[in-house]
Amino acid sequence: MSCKCSQQCDIDVMSDPLVLSADPSHPANLIPELCTVFYNNGWVTGTGGGISIRNAEGDKVYIAPSGVQKERMVPENMFVMDYASEEYLRVPQITKKPSACTPLFMSAFKMRGAGACIHTHSQSAVMCTLLFGDEFRISNIEQIKALPKITEAGNLGFFDELVIPIIENTAHEEDLADSLQEAIRNYPGATAVLVRRHGIYVWGETVWKAKVYNEAIDYLLELAVKMRQAGIPTTCGVGEEKKYLKY
Amino acid sequence: MSCKCSQQCDIDVMSDPLVLSADPSHPANLIPELCTVFYNNGWVTGTGGGISIRNAEGDKVYIAPSGVQKERMVPENMFVMDYASEEYLRVPQITKKPSACTPLFMSAFKMRGAGACIHTHSQSAVMCTLLFGDEFRISNIEQIKALPKITEAGNLGFFDELVIPIIENTAHEEDLADSLQEAIRNYPGATAVLVRRHGIYVWGETVWKAKVYNEAIDYLLELAVKMRQAGIPTTCGVGEEKKYLKY
Amino acid sequence: MSCKCSQQCDIDVMSDPLVLSADPSHPANLIPELCTVFYNNGWVTGTGGGISIRNAEGDKVYIAPSGVQKERMVPENMFVMDYASEEYLRVPQITKKPSACTPLFMSAFKMRGAGACIHTHSQSAVMCTLLFGDEFRISNIEQIKALPKITEAGNLGFFDELVIPIIENTAHEEDLADSLQEAIRNYPGATAVLVRRHGIYVWGETVWKAKVYNEAIDYLLELAVKMRQAGIPTTCGVGEEKKYLKY
Amino acid sequence: MSCKCSQQCDIDVMSDPLVLSADPSHPANLIPELCTVFYNNGWVTGTGGGISIRNAEGDKVYIAPSGVQKERMVPENMFVMDYASEEYLRVPQITKKPSACTPLFMSAFKMRGAGACIHTHSQSAVMCTLLFGDEFRISNIEQIKALPKITEAGNLGFFDELVIPIIENTAHEEDLADSLQEAIRNYPGATAVLVRRHGIYVWGETVWKAKVYNEAIDYLLELAVKMRQAGIPTTCGVGEEKKYLKY
Numbered sequence: 001m002s003c004k005c006s007q008q009c010d011i012d013v014m015s016d017p018l019v020l021s022a023d024p025s026h027p028a029n030l031i032p033e034l035c036t037v038f039y040n041n042g043w044v045t046g047t048g049g050g051i052s053i054r055n056a057e058g059d060k061v062y063i064a065p066s067g068v069q070k071e072r073m074v075p076e077n078m079f080v081m082d083y084a085s086e087e088y089l090r091v092p093q094i095t096k097k098p099s100a101c102t103p104l105f106m107s108a109f110k111m112r113g114a115g116a117c118i119h120t121h122s123q124s125a126v127m128c129t130l131l132f133g134d135e136f137r138i139s140n141i142e143q144i145k146a147l148p149k150i151t152e153a154g155n156l157g158f159f160d161e162l163v164i165p166i167i168e169n170t171a172h173e174e175d176l177a178d179s180l181q182e183a184i185r186n187y188p189g190a191t192a193v194l195v196r197r198h199g200i201y202v203w204g205e206t207v208w209k210a211k212v213y214n215e216a217i218d219y220l221l222e223l224a225v226k227m228r229q230a231g232i233p234t235t236c237g238v239g240e241e242k243k244y245l246k247y
Numbered sequence: 248m249s250c251k252c253s254q255q256c257d258i259d260v261m262s263d264p265l266v267l268s269a270d271p272s273h274p275a276n277l278i279p280e281l282c283t284v285f286y287n288n289g290w291v292t293g294t295g296g297g298i299s300i301r302n303a304e305g306d307k308v309y310i311a312p313s314g315v316q317k318e319r320m321v322p323e324n325m326f327v328m329d330y331a332s333e334e335y336l337r338v339p340q341i342t343k344k345p346s347a348c349t350p351l352f353m354s355a356f357k358m359r360g361a362g363a364c365i366h367t368h369s370q371s372a373v374m375c376t377l378l379f380g381d382e383f384r385i386s387n388i389e390q391i392k393a394l395p396k397i398t399e400a401g402n403l404g405f406f407d408e409l410v411i412p413i414i415e416n417t418a419h420e421e422d423l424a425d426s427l428q429e430a431i432r433n434y435p436g437a438t439a440v441l442v443r444r445h446g447i448y449v450w451g452e453t454v455w456k457a458k459v460y461n462e463a464i465d466y467l468l469e470l471a472v473k474m475r476q477a478g479i480p481t482t483c484g485v486g487e488e489k490k491y492l493k494y
Numbered sequence: 495m496s497c498k499c500s501q502q503c504d505i506d507v508m509s510d511p512l513v514l515s516a517d518p519s520h521p522a523n524l525i526p527e528l529c530t531v532f533y534n535n536g537w538v539t540g541t542g543g544g545i546s547i548r549n550a551e552g553d554k555v556y557i558a559p560s561g562v563q564k565e566r567m568v569p570e571n572m573f574v575m576d577y578a579s580e581e582y583l584r585v586p587q588i589t590k591k592p593s594a595c596t597p598l599f600m601s602a603f604k605m606r607g608a609g610a611c612i613h614t615h616s617q618s619a620v621m622c623t624l625l626f627g628d629e630f631r632i633s634n635i636e637q638i639k640a641l642p643k644i645t646e647a648g649n650l651g652f653f654d655e656l657v658i659p660i661i662e663n664t665a666h667e668e669d670l671a672d673s674l675q676e677a678i679r680n681y682p683g684a685t686a687v688l689v690r691r692h693g694i695y696v697w698g699e700t701v702w703k704a705k706v707y708n709e710a711i712d713y714l715l716e717l718a719v720k721m722r723q724a725g726i727p728t729t730c731g732v733g734e735e736k737k738y739l740k741y
Numbered sequence: 742m743s744c745k746c747s748q749q750c751d752i753d754v755m756s757d758p759l760v761l762s763a764d765p766s767h768p769a770n771l772i773p774e775l776c777t778v779f780y781n782n783g784w785v786t787g788t789g790g791g792i793s794i795r796n797a798e799g800d801k802v803y804i805a806p807s808g809v810q811k812e813r814m815v816p817e818n819m820f821v822m823d824y825a826s827e828e829y830l831r832v833p834q835i836t837k838k839p840s841a842c843t844p845l846f847m848s849a850f851k852m853r854g855a856g857a858c859i860h861t862h863s864q865s866a867v868m869c870t871l872l873f874g875d876e877f878r879i880s881n882i883e884q885i886k887a888l889p890k891i892t893e894a895g896n897l898g899f900f901d902e903l904v905i906p907i908i909e910n911t912a913h914e915e916d917l918a919d920s921l922q923e924a925i926r927n928y929p930g931a932t933a934v935l936v937r938r939h940g941i942y943v944w945g946e947t948v949w950k951a952k953v954y955n956e957a958i959d960y961l962l963e964l965a966v967k968m969r970q971a972g973i974p975t976t977c978g979v980g981e982e983k984k985y986l987k988y
Contacts (some may be wrong), residue, residue: 046887046957101279121884130973131987142445146293158418171899198883204429223370246378389692390615393540405665463540479624493625634941638860640787652912710787717864726871739871
C-alpha cells in the first residue's frame with residue numbers, strides 16, 4: 001500500500017495494526033483529526049506544536065512526529081511508544097527522529113497521570129509570556145470555570161484565580177524537561193505550563209479534557225492580551241469587577 | 248445503536264423519537280448544527296455557552312448540555328423539558344446534570360415568549376462589559392437596523408440607540424436568573440442581556456431570529472471595541488456622525 | 495416541491511425556470527454561493543449586505559432579498575427584475591418586500607453598465623468611514639494594482655492614489671440613491687462608494703470583477719485601519735515610501 | 742471538454758497531459774489546492790500573489806497565472822515553462838499574459854536551486870515593511886527553529902536572529918528582479934525577501950518546504966507586529982528574554 005500522506009514519504013507502508021483502526025477515536029486517527037483543528041486555530045502552523053495521546057488501556061503512547069505539516073498527517077505518520085519501558089514500538093517512515101517534545105509529554109503522563117498532552121505555538125500564549133513575568137494570572141472571568149482545580153475534585157470558580165507558571169525556553173526542546181517537571185511539582189493545581197517566547201503545554205485526564213482545557217486557556221490568554229492592551233488588569237478582588245471599567 | 252458522539256459516552260443509546268428526526272429544522276438537529284457555527288465564531292469554545300430551542304408547537308424545550316464540546320454534539324445529547332411543567336422528558340446519557348443556563352433560557356421563554364435563546368462567551372461581549380458600565384449603548388450604525396424594537400412592531404432605525412443592559416456575574420450561573428429577570432423587566436425593548444466578565448444571552452421569537460439578533464449584536468460589540476480603541480464614542484446625536492472623525 | 499431553504503418559508507415552491515438552472519454560473523446559483531463566501535468574510539452577518547447580478551444577456555437583474563440570512567439562501571429566494579422596464583418578473587415566497595438596495599444596485603448598472611454590484615457591512619469599511627472624511631485615499635500599496643482606472647483602459651499603478659468617495663448614511667437605504675448617484679457622477683474613476691457608519695457598495699463589469707474589486711478594496715481598507723493605528727499615513731508621494739517607517 | 746473553471750474562460754480546452762494528472766502531488770494539481778489554502782489565509786485575495794512549482798524532474802516550471810482568482814483555479818489554468826530554455830511549453834486559455842512574477846520565481850530557482858517559490862500579499866508582511874527599515878529581524882522566538890540556515894545544514898536555533906531583507910517596490914513587478922537578485926546575493930542565509938508595501942517571496946527546496954517556511958515566517962511577521970504594538974523589541978540578546986516584559 002502506498003502512503004497517502006503529502007509529506008514526501010513515498011516509501012511503501014505496510015498495513016500496521018498499531019496505527020490502522022476503523023475506530024475514529026483511536027489515538028492514531030484522533031491525532032491527525034485534532035491537529036487539523038489546531039492548524040485552523042493557528043496553533044501549529046509551520047510544523048510547530050504537537051500532541052501525544054495514550055490509548056484507552058494506558059499501555060501505549062501515540063506521538064505526532066515533529067517537523068512535519070500537522071494538518072497533513074495520516075495515522076501511518078505516528079510514533080508509538082510502550083508506556084512502561086518508554087521504548088518505541090513503532091517509528092514512522094516520514095521521520096526517524098522522535099519528537100523533541102516526547103520527554104515533556106511523558107512528564108505530564110508520569111507525574112500527573114494525564115491521558116493526553118497538547119503543545120501549541122499559539123500567538124496568544126507567546127504574547128502572554130511577553131506581557132507576564134513568572135506566572136500568568138487571571139480571575140473573575142466566566143471561562144475560568146472550564147478548568148479543573150486538580151488538587152481537589154471539581155472545577156475552578158468564577159472568583160478563583162487561574163495561575164499558569166511560565167518557564168524559560170531552552171535552545172533544545174528536550175532540555176525543557178527539568179524546568180517543566182519543576183513547574184509541575186511547584187504548581188500542583190496547574191494543568192498547563194507556558195514556555196516563554198515559545199508556546200504552551202496543556203494536559204488532561206483524557207484527550208477531550210486536554211482539548212477543552214487548551215481551548216479554555218487559549219481563550220483566556222487571548223482575552224488577557226486584549227485586557228492589557230485596554231489597560232485593564234487581568235485579576236481583581238471579589239467585588240472589584242467594575243473597578244477598572246473604561247467608561 | 249451505539250452513540251455516534253465523541254464525548255466519551257460509550258453507552259448504548261436507544262432510538263428516541265424525542266430527539267431523532269429526519270427534519271433538519273427539528274430542534275435536536277438544529278442545536279448541534281448551530282453550535283458548530285457558533286464554535287467556528289469563537290463563541291462557545293472550551294464547552295462555553297449554550298442554546299435552547301422550543302419546538303414549533305411550543306410545548307417542549309430542547310436544551311444543549313453544559314460542560315460538553317459544543318461542536319461535537321449529536322441529537323442524542325439533548326435534554327428535553329416539558330414547557331408547562333418544566334419537568335424533564337429526557338435526560339441524555341452524556342451528562343445527567345441539567346445545564347445551569349436552563350433557568351435563564353426559561354426566563355426568556357416565559358417573560359418574552361421567545362422561541363429560542365442563545366448564550367455565548369463571545370470575547371467582544373466580555374470586552375464590552377469591561378469597557379461599558381451598566382449599559383452597552385451604540386447608535387448611528389447601519390447594522391442596528393437588524394434589531395427589533397420589541398415594545399412596538401418593526402426594527403430599530405439608523406438613528407436609534409441600541410441599549411443592552413449589563414448585569415453582574417454570580418458564582419453560580421443559576422443565580423443569575425433573578426438579575427436577568429430584573430433586567431428583562433427594566434428593559435422592555437431589549438432582546439439581549441450582557442453579563443459582566445461572562446458573555447451574553449440573546450433571544451428571539453424563533454431560532455433564526457435569535458441567531459440573526461446574536462450575529463448583529465456581536466458585530467456591534469466587536470465594532471464598539473474597535474471604536475473605543477480608536478477613541479471614537481459609540482453613540483452620537485443626529486447630525487453628529489462626522490463629529491468624531493479621526494482625520 | 496417543498497422549499498429547501500432554512501428561512502422559515504415552508505410554502506410550496508413551484509419549479510421556476512427563472513431561477514432553477516443546472517449551470518453553476520447562473521446568477522440564481524452564484525448569488526447564494528457568493529453570499530456564503532461573503533458571510534465567512536464577516537461582510538454580511540446578521541442579514542446585512544446584499545448582491546445583485548445581471549444575467550449574461552443583460553436583460554434581467556437578479557437580486558438577493560434583504561432581511562434574510564445571506565449564507566442560507568437558495569435560488570428560489572431570488573427576486574428577478576426586467577432590466578429595461580424595472581418591473582419584477584419574480585417575487586420570492588420568502589419575502590414580498592424588494593431589497594431596499596435595489597435602487598442603489600440599479601444606479602451602478604444604469605450609470606456604469608455594471609454587470610454586478612455587491613454591498614457589504616464590512617467592519618473595515620465602517621471603520622474607515624470613521625477614520626476618514628469625505629474620501630478614502632490610499633497609495634503606494636501593491637494591492638491597488640488590482641483595481642481599474644475606469645476613466646481609461648487598464649488598472650491603477652503602484653504609485654497611483656485610490657480614491658473612494660464617502661457619502662453620509664440616511665435613515666432609509668433607498669434614500670441613499672441620490673447621493674450615491676452624485677458620487678458616481680463626481681468620481682468617474684471610482685468603482686465603489688463607501689457609506690458612513692454603514693458599509694460599502696462595489697461594482698464591476700462582471701460578477702467576478704466585482705468580487706475581485708471588493709476583495710482588493712477590503713484588503714486596502716483593513717490595511718488602512720492598521721496603518722492609522724500605527725500612526726502611518728495611508729498616502730505618500732513617490733519616493734516617500736520609507737518616510738514614515740516606524741523603526 | 743468544456744473548461745471547469747469559474748473565471749470566464751468558456752473556450753473549449755483539450756485534454757492536456759502537461760497539466761492533467763491523477764496524481765494529487767502533480768504541480769498542476771498542487772497549485773490550485775495550495776492557492777485555496779493561501780486564499781483562506783488572506784494571502785492572495787483579490788487575485789494578489791502567486792506560486793510556482795518545479796516538477797520532480799526539475800525540467801519544467803508550473804506557474805499560476807496572475808490577475809485571476811487564486812482560489813478558483815483549475816489545472817488547465819497553469820502556464821508551463823521549460824526550465825532550461827525558459828520557453829513556454831503551454832499558455833492557458835484564461836490569460837495569454839505570463840505572470841509578472843515569473844522572473845522573480847526564476848531567480849529563486851536559478852540562484853538557489855529552489856523547487857518552489859510562493860508570493861503573497863500577506864498584511865503582516867506589508868505591515869512589517871512599514872515598521873522595519875531595510876531588514877526584518879527577530880530572535881528568541883521558538884518558531885524561528887522552523888527555518889533553515891541555508892549557508893550550512895540544519896535549521897536556525899532559538900537564540901539565532903532571523904534576518905529577511907526588505908527591498909523597495911517598483912512600478913512594474915518584473916522590474917523587481919534586479920533588486921531581488923541583489924538581495925539573494927547579499928543575504929546568502931535568506932529563504933525569503935520582503936518587498937516594501939507589497940508582500941513577500943518565500944522559496945524552498947520543495948513545495949512543502951516553501952509552504953512551511955512561508956507559514957513560519959508569516960507567523961513571525963504577525964507576532965512582530967503585535968510585539969511592536971506592545972512596545973516590545975523583536976530582537977534581544979541571550980539572557981535578555983525577560984528584559985522587556987510588560988508586567
